[in-house]
Amino acid sequence: xxxxxxxxxxxxxVLAGGAAAVGLLATDALEQEVVAATxxxxxxxxxxxxxxxxxxxxxxxxxxxxxxxxxxxxxxxxKRVGGRVLxxxxxxxxxxxxxxxxxxxxxxxxKRLARQLGVATFDxxxxxxxxxxxxxxxxxEFTGTVPPDPTILLDAALALKRLNAFAAQVPxxxxxxxxxxxxxxxxxLGDWLRRNTLNxxxxxxxxxxxxxxxxGSDPDELSLLFVLHYIACSGNEATIGTFERNSDTVxxxxxxxxxxxxxxxxxxxxxxxxxxxxxxxxxxxxxxxxHGVRVHTxxxxxxxxxxxxxxxxxQVLGIDFAPGLPAGRRALLQHLQMGKLMKCDAVYDKPFWxxxxxxxxxxxDSGAVRAAFDNGVKDTGHGILLAFVGxxxxxxxxxxxxxxxxxxxxxxxxxxxxxQALHPLEYTEHDWTKERWTGGGPTxxxxxxxxxxxxxxxxxxxxxxxxxxTETSTYWNGYMDGAVRSGERAAIEVLDxx
Ligand SMILES: Cc1cc2nc3c(=O)[nH]c(=O)nc-3n(C[C@H](O)[C@H](O)[C@H](O)COP(=O)(O)OP(=O)(O)OC[C@H]3O[C@@H](n4cnc5c(N)ncnc54)[C@H](O)[C@@H]3O)c2cc1C
Numbered sequence: 153x154x155x156x157x158x159x160x161x162x163x164x165x166v167l168a169g170g171a172a173a174v175g176l177l178a179t180d181a182l183e184q185e186v187v188a189a190t191x192x193x194x195x196x197x198x199x200x201x202x203x204x205x206x207x208x209x210x211x212x213x214x215x216x217x218x219x220x221x222x223x224x225x226x227x228x229x230x231k232r233v234g235g236r237v238l239x240x241x242x243x244x245x246x247x248x249x250x251x252x253x254x255x256x257x258x259x260x261x262x263k264r265l266a267r268q269l270g271v272a273t274f275d276x277x278x279x280x281x282x283x284x285x286x287x288x289x290x291x292x293e294f295t296g297t298v299p300p301d302p303t304i305l306l307d308a309a310l311a312l313k314r315l316n317a318f319a320a321q322v323p324x325x326x327x328x329x330x331x332x333x334x335x336x337x338x339x340x341l342g343d344w345l346r347r348n349t350l351n352x353x354x355x356x357x358x359x360x361x362x363x364x365x366x367x368g369s370d371p372d373e374l375s376l377l378f379v380l381h382y383i384a385c386s387g388n389e390a391t392i393g394t395f396e397r398n399s400d401t402v403x404x405x406x407x408x409x410x411x412x413x414x415x416x417x418x419x420x421x422x423x424x425x426x427x428x429x430x431x432x433x434x435x436x437x438x439x440x441x442x443h444g445v446r447v448h449t450x451x452x453x454x455x456x457x458x459x460x461x462x463x464x465x466x467q468v469l470g471i472d473f474a475p476g477l478p479a480g481r482r483a484l485l486q487h488l489q490m491g492k493l494m495k496c497d498a499v500y501d502k503p504f505w506x507x508x509x510x511x512x513x514x515x516x517d518s519g520a521v522r523a524a525f526d527n528g529v530k531d532t533g534h535g536i537l538l539a540f541v542g543x544x545x546x547x548x549x550x551x552x553x554x555x556x557x558x559x560x561x562x563x564x565x566x567x568x569x570x571x572q573a574l575h576p577l578e579y580t581e582h583d584w585t586k587e588r589w590t591g592g593g594p595t596x597x598x599x600x601x602x603x604x605x606x607x608x609x610x611x612x613x614x615x616x617x618x619x620x621x622t623e624t625s626t627y628w629n630g631y632m633d634g635a636v637r638s639g640e641r642a643a644i645e646v647l648d649x650x
Contacts, residue, residue: 207235368491490592521564
């Protein structure tokens, strides 16, 4: 949970804060409107399509089904929409994101959707130099993607070149079909780096600053084939995926954010869907009956001709299917794990690092802050630093008390940007491993062997049940863009059958 949500000055206490200042309806007010617009009473007895999950994927699928004139009901476990996309109103004003936030080039589907909904983007602050903290060399400032650490520079450049070259051959819709799939899936990214670099320790440290925020995991937990697929997915039908487009800010997936926070996208989608969304309606059982499907939820039952399940893979295992899911799909869901990730933000009176010629982006090979970003928002003059605490860093710090973690995170910021970082106006954090209906983040990960053994079941419909969710996407799998794409694809599948 966000530390602020339990404070007296939490989300509800700041309606008159920063967001209102830019003429946007603050998230809390918009959320109240959306909740009020959703279905309050009994669920309908019958609809054409039931969508399970009101994350971006489920809401996009429902919008498309509704637009075709078919009846649709989204049943959502939580009492809010957005899933892994969640705005947080700061006590000191302004809206930040506790979950998915950044968008970048080739993420055309989420950008188009946001434009249609009137949600603008703004660029991440990139003026100045980045900071690199090495246990060996101390603190360095740099520009570009790879820090100027002579002990790893060449190694890292060659390794990234090879990863890009391999990824360029991986079919985004069937990575398991590549001739070298078995070989790449037998090994982890960590093993591969150790075998293919001279200073493997140094390169691994660097790559961890990418895998911990990007997968909530360490290189040793990730199948090489899965990582190559992730890189291949970091593009679109016209633009080949690359490591840089995934990892970078300029021309990369961290290029921009949404004005008013990314949760405005699912909130505005849900507002338009209105009574076609039922909150607090966790799905417990899905059974095929006659020519339809009966969906059992905590708010009652509803019958449909087709169902789209847009819940995260692990959550699907909590639903009782009758007849049971095919063995292949069940095995896939059992083997996928969610990453471990939390976001920690510190708010300062001013973005003091900018005055020092720094972007606010930093990476480090030790401590609680392995990757830091300038998380400033449009509507306040405050400076905001964001730390991703993921993978083994989450295992080290995620289990400590909030006070201990706060100290460790602020010290991490201070090493990068100076001692002013030790004195924030506000500190807030959100741990996705504690979210009942998500179970971690940012996405589900494949350990060695899983993709070749079970990956091919990821999108295969089961009778009248179809699958959406970012993990099923062929581009920007794991991202908001992948969620939009998956919802669109699942809706097309279903409409084709109705
Ligand atoms: C910390 C963090 C940072 C991230 N950063 C970025 C980023 O910068 N850029 C980016 O593009 N992406 C980012 N992501 C990933 C992005 O948020 C997700 O890819 C995307 O939001 C997934 O959308 P979805 O609809 O597929 O799934 P979800 O958002 O997980 O939605 C699934 C929905 O299903 C519901 N549900 C689950 N079980 C049931 C059930 N039994 N019955 C009914 N409903 C159920 C859930 O409550 C949820 O609302 C980040 C994620 C996290 C956690």
